[in-house]
Amino acid sequence: MVPQLNLREKAQTVGVVLAPQDIMTTSRWSKEQLKLAFHLYCQLPFGRLHSRNPEIIQLAKLIGRTPGAVAMKLVNFASLDPAITSTGRAGLGNAGSLDKEVWAEFHAGWEKLALECSQLNVQLRKEKGAEAVVELDVTEQEGLQDFTGETKRVVTEQRIKQHFFRRAVLSSYRGRCCISGLSDARLLMASHIVPWSNDKENRLNPSNGLCLSPIHDKAFDRGLITISGDYEVMLSEQLKQNDDAFVAQIFLPLEGRRIELPERFIPSIAFLSRHRNEIFIDAAGQ
Template identity: 80%
Template sequence: MTTSRWTKEQLKLAFHLYCQLPFGRLHSRNPEIIQLAQLIGRTPSAVAMKLVNFASLDPAITSTGRAGLGNASALDKEVWAEFHADWEKLALECLLLNATLRNEVDSESVAELDSAELAELQDFFGETKRVLTEKRVKQHFFRRAVLSSYRGRCCISGLSDARLLMASHIMPWSYDKKNRLNPSNGLCLSAIHDKAFDRGLITLSDDHEVMLSEQLKRSDDVFVVNIFLPVEGRKIEMPEKFIPNLAFISHHRNKIFVDAAV
């Protein structure tokens, strides 16, 4: 039976879940909250309340007047700060915490991979298998965190079919290891907008407005004319959580955008 005082490990798991849930689903009836409550020996109401405490620390939440409960503890703030400094540590440490609490020998069972992915992983052994599993865990966390922040919609087009949505990195995966899994380094984009953003054909201003490259603006391709030209200068739909970091946006605009050197 748990005491009333939350442990740091429990808070890490709670924050890990907070990152992956839309703000509107931070309630005690959510099956994922119920599952975590059972895992750590808390009530669903207590877990839901803790997630709302974390929301009170999120500028994307508080800037819209949704203040959360507003009574986050010093340890809540410590966990928030610790994992904003190292998102990969969050994903992997919580994987291990889950595995320990579930008494699982093989951590793949908490990676939430589908059967096809597990079958593929079974072809590998030793260190290679571990590295691939960790990579999938990281990608899964980042995708859920970004898509939930944007309410499962492309922030440019409004597309809401998850099969066609990407969790796009603003700062490329290979450039900044510390922020690979930072949800503020992500945009929810349709597959076509993701490709254009990745290739530097579109970018964002510091006001989060869409900027098109001269290559796109000069194109006479019907698809480009109909899909890309109308969104120029349009502000993206802002996320509920984890506002895009302006330093990351500036890097993309000045280093990746194809017009940066013009």
């Protein structure tokens, strides 16, 4: 018989440090708090779901929870993630019905909820007297001062959505290009499998993303390469017949190579099939 672990023992197996108040607390999580927690879960590597993480500490302050309680909740979400559990890792296994509801709601409407969580974050900061900042990196903030009014709002919202998608994809792939292994974040792209313009409902779905270097992103976007249902790289005939020395060195050895799969949000087989049928040059007959 497999021994049953108590809450503290389960937490320790996944690196969550619990204080007594984390175990004894009886206050229920609101749906808004859970949305913010899941929003953060999507953007952090699995190995950083612990109470010492500055982003977890910051969220805990905003929602009036302890960092340990927030870390526990993130690991609860991990117990719902098939990409995590299929590898033998597990969350705490204490996800409740509202946790599952938030999980399902996000998967049914990534774009709406990513923006809603950003707005909730700003609202909570204002209520607590903190600076209500839009969480974008420096490059994403550049140029916003050049816009005003409705145009600025639209541009800001677009960048918020792109920021969420990039963080979710890069963290899932542990900050490494899934084809080349490149690990410099400045040189990585969160690439859409089904293009942004072709599927509004899945624009921000991390399972519609691949972490790629710029050159592999461009080749994938132009249909020169694709990914099979077995997650292996496929090269177009145009690319294989190209006599450029750089192409021969960089691309030809990739044929049949299996990509490095992410920790979470494994690329959707359906999205990969659409890319092969709609974008890949050989299938499209271009």
